[in-house]
Amino acid sequence: MTEENFQVIIGLEVHCQLNTKTKLFCSCSADFRADAPNTHVCPVCLGLPGALPVLNKKAVMYALKVAKALNCTIPEEGEFCRKNYFYPDLVKAYQITMGDDPLAVGGYIEIEDDAGNPKVVNLTRIHVEEDPGRLVHMGNKERGYYTLVDYNRSGIPLIEMVTEPELSSPKEARRLLNKLRATLEYLDVFDPEKEGSLRVDANISIKGHERVEIKNISSYKGVEKALTFEITRQKNLIRRGGEIVRETRHFQEGKGTTTSARSKETANDYRYFPEPDLPVIRVADWVKEIALPELPDARRDRFMQQYGIAVNHARTLTGDLKLAEFYETIAKEGAAIAASWTADVLIGELNYRDMAVSEVSGHAAEFAELIALVRDKKITDKAGVEVLRVWLDAIHKEGKCEKPAAIVERLGLTRESGESFRGIVEAILEKNPQAVADHRAGKKGALNFIVGQVMKEIKGKSDPREIHAMISEILGE
Amino acid sequence: MEDAYHAFLTQTELPQEAGTEGGILSGIRVAVKDNISTKGIETTCASKILKQYIPPYDATAVAKLKAAGAVIAGKTNMDEFGMGSTTENSAFGPALNPKDITRATGGSSGGSAAAVAGGLVPMALGSDTGGSIRCPAAWCGIVGLKPSYGRVSRFGLIAYANSFEQIGPMAANVSDCAKLFSVIAGGDRKDSTSVDKPYDFAGLKPEIKGKVIGVPKEYFAEGVDPEVGETVKAAISRLESLGAVIKDVSIPSMKYALAAYYVTCTCEASSNLDRFDGVRYGEIAPEMNLPWHDAYTKVRTAGFGPEVRRRIILGTFALSAGYYGKYYVKARYARQKIAKEFAEVLTGCDMLAGPTMPNTAPKLGELMKTPLEMYQADILTVPANIAGIPAISVPCGTVRGLPAGLQLMGRMYDEETILNAALAFEEANR
Ligand SMILES: [Zn+2]
Numbered sequence: 001m002t003e004e005n006f007q008v009i010i011g012l013e014v015h016c017q018l019n020t021k022t023k024l025f026c027s028c029s030a031d032f033r034a035d036a037p038n039t040h041v042c043p044v045c046l047g048l049p050g051a052l053p054v055l056n057k058k059a060v061m062y063a064l065k066v067a068k069a070l071n072c073t074i075p076e077e078g079e080f081c082r083k084n085y086f087y088p089d090l091v092k093a094y095q096i097t098m099g100d101d102p103l104a105v106g107g108y109i110e111i112e113d114d115a116g117n118p119k120v121v122n123l124t125r126i127h128v129e130e131d132p133g134r135l136v137h138m139g140n141k142e143r144g145y146y147t148l149v150d151y152n153r154s155g156i157p158l159i160e161m162v163t164e165p166e167l168s169s170p171k172e173a174r175r176l177l178n179k180l181r182a183t184l185e186y187l188d189v190f191d192p193e194k195e196g197s198l199r200v201d202a203n204i205s206i207k208g209h210e211r212v213e214i215k216n217i218s219s220y221k222g223v224e225k226a227l228t229f230e231i232t233r234q235k236n237l238i239r240r241g242g243e244i245v246r247e248t249r250h251f252q253e254g255k256g257t258t259t260s261a262r263s264k265e266t267a268n269d270y271r272y273f274p275e276p277d278l279p280v281i282r283v284a285d286w287v288k289e290i291a292l293p294e295l296p297d298a299r300r301d302r303f304m305q306q307y308g309i310a311v312n313h314a315r316t317l318t319g320d321l322k323l324a325e326f327y328e329t330i331a332k333e334g335a336a337i338a339a340s341w342t343a344d345v346l347i348g349e350l351n352y353r354d355m356a357v358s359e360v361s362g363h364a365a366e367f368a369e370l371i372a373l374v375r376d377k378k379i380t381d382k383a384g385v386e387v388l389r390v391w392l393d394a395i396h397k398e399g400k401c402e403k404p405a406a407i408v409e410r411l412g413l414t415r416e417s418g419e420s421f422r423g424i425v426e427a428i429l430e431k432n433p434q435a436v437a438d439h440r441a442g443k444k445g446a447l448n449f450i451v452g453q454v455m456k457e458i459k460g461k462s463d464p465r466e467i468h469a470m471i472s473e474i475l476g477e
Numbered sequence: 478m479e480d481a482y483h484a485f486l487t488q489t490e491l492p493q494e495a496g497t498e499g500g501i502l503s504g505i506r507v508a509v510k511d512n513i514s515t516k517g518i519e520t521t522c523a524s525k526i527l528k529q530y531i532p533p534y535d536a537t538a539v540a541k542l543k544a545a546g547a548v549i550a551g552k553t554n555m556d557e558f559g560m561g562s563t564t565e566n567s568a569f570g571p572a573l574n575p576k577d578i579t580r581a582t583g584g585s586s587g588g589s590a591a592a593v594a595g596g597l598v599p600m601a602l603g604s605d606t607g608g609s610i611r612c613p614a615a616w617c618g619i620v621g622l623k624p625s626y627g628r629v630s631r632f633g634l635i636a637y638a639n640s641f642e643q644i645g646p647m648a649a650n651v652s653d654c655a656k657l658f659s660v661i662a663g664g665d666r667k668d669s670t671s672v673d674k675p676y677d678f679a680g681l682k683p684e685i686k687g688k689v690i691g692v693p694k695e696y697f698a699e700g701v702d703p704e705v706g707e708t709v710k711a712a713i714s715r716l717e718s719l720g721a722v723i724k725d726v727s728i729p730s731m732k733y734a735l736a737a738y739y740v741t742c743t744c745e746a747s748s749n750l751d752r753f754d755g756v757r758y759g760e761i762a763p764e765m766n767l768p769w770h771d772a773y774t775k776v777r778t779a780g781f782g783p784e785v786r787r788r789i790i791l792g793t794f795a796l797s798a799g800y801y802g803k804y805y806v807k808a809r810y811a812r813q814k815i816a817k818e819f820a821e822v823l824t825g826c827d828m829l830a831g832p833t834m835p836n837t838a839p840k841l842g843e844l845m846k847t848p849l850e851m852y853q854a855d856i857l858t859v860p861a862n863i864a865g866i867p868a869i870s871v872p873c874g875t876v877r878g879l880p881a882g883l884q885l886m887g888r889m890y891d892e893e894t895i896l897n898a899a900l901a902f903e904e905a906n907r
Pocket of ligand 1: 023026027028040041042043044045046155
């Protein structure tokens, strides 16, 4: 069997916590992450006998916003139902969710496929449901294992979005998630920086073979990793003549592998039936109240038009709401240079440090100053990157930093003309006769090596092109 | 207080709350069924699995009682989780019928009925899922009202079958029953299925003249004790003599009522009761050291009585894949049909009348032999729960020395008409 025969089919079930002030069915605060376990609880979200759910309309409105933004069809009525199963983190032994009558059906998301062409991925449905509590496993072999339960998360509103099995690679899946995250962020219904605010289940199969479900992947990177591992596993199994069994597997974040779940855990019959404690919701009128803000695609198109920047820059900049807002505050320093410094340089340095855009959101003025220094040729590009690194490290560690001009001053990075370094250039040429000879002999890269040596010596304070020209001149070329 | 009828599971005699002296129930002792949450007072639903459970909050109905000045006298005996028609399914032993202590009180609010009939309290709260207020009211010879679905908040009522049940008043006479109803009726933001329709006690008056009473022939069909039938017919004639217009009617879909009821209530119950797994409620069992699936099984097998286990298993089966459409969906359709027929018949009548129970109080143990016979005893009370309409049981004489109840069923949210008619009947019989 050749590689081309392996057609990968992926569908995603994405759960995001909606950032409402209160929980889905009670008035407990949903802002629990900084607080002690079991402090954001009441009879309703503890599932105490006799307590009844009262719907937080805001959560449904948030989900309807998403449905509208993703081009879904919104039926007139939605009905909550119970999904019954036993688990220690599930207080009522049922989750209030939606079954046959979800909030929205259909809809689609536009992404780029792996070749960079536009691709439409269809959605099956969208609904809201409550999050269960959280189990924390404790103890050790010597003293015994035990489990703690924290119900602060119990009743947090979740939106579940299900795609059709139309994705064909882990990278596409990642792009779909990024697009989804950006859309939810633009709609101001989701905070992607909150720990555990996104969870993904993925269905994955090789065409012609059984499908496997991977449960509870809790990061964007994890999705790509889990899918990549699973595809390799399935392909290898097929190559060896094995058979894919239809099963549920868990993603092991640390190892980057998936392992089969015990069948006992998956042999659930959820016994769905309509939730008798909540009336059917007539959402047709609610939908009319919803006005959508500018969404990522519209903003991308506006950036291209308004700032005259390239599509790849516009896409990167608008793919994250905070980044788009950051860019708009600094674009006045020069739309093109600001775009490239933000989309190419800043993002790379942030990712390297595992920093979120929000950490620099409050420092836009300083970043603008840095761009102005580069733009006005007060410092070189290379020095600019060095200043950026110093600046980011300080923000990352201390939450604050000196102004870029002060960093330039302190590190002595002010740009000087190549001419002022003629002595250093001559000395380096003298020290590297072999490189000079190689260059003369037409060896590519020899000249770049010499320029590099000079730049290192002068701490990047001059433009490498000027140094380049001077060397050619000294060598009489 | 001396409790010869095992009416109470817990006696409390909570003092009246300060500042409620002017309340309509000021100083009046009220008993509360043990499936209604009372802050700080053990609330067990007469089940071992909830032993030692002390709710941290009051049911809305209880909070309203307290605000009206009532003294909470205690928590009353019942069939475990409301499942039964005799109060013999209590994990703590049956209540005894004050009219004849060798007989059952009826159920599931048997403790509340016994407390009132035995003169221990003037009024009590019960709950009615398929007749649980009206059945013991009829068999113990007191007045009991099942309100329209939604007219009383269910917040704090430990659910058995959410879409049928209501908390309701039980009392020795119609006036006290109406008074207690006026305290608990009205909307509640904590119960999304409640409706804001308060009841004005000042409006209670004996009134029957000119009212059209429909008498469904199904209420006097086979299975109804002929002597009970005759006694209730005599009561209806009495209403006629007071000026009511009697009309023969029929509700053919009543034949689906019991099936639709038992499918739906067991489905809902199986889901409601799944949370009682021994982790958070009940005594810590040694079984909890087992893997949790095994621990849950052991705890639930030991903690629930046989009738509760039977209904959990029935409901779990009826909801399971492949059967949901055959049972739950069909029952939902039947419910809609029955409700529609009742509503249609009630457009031509002000109320319907018939016996509350097809027979009188059985000997203790008599109905426990076959669950099916027990279920069939609910045939005349269940339809009001399915239709959501209000229904009251008032004493209408005795059969072989035991009380019989006249059931009046009204239009949706029109408790006023049946309470006024019941008062007129009671006054004429005095
Ligand atoms: Zn809560």
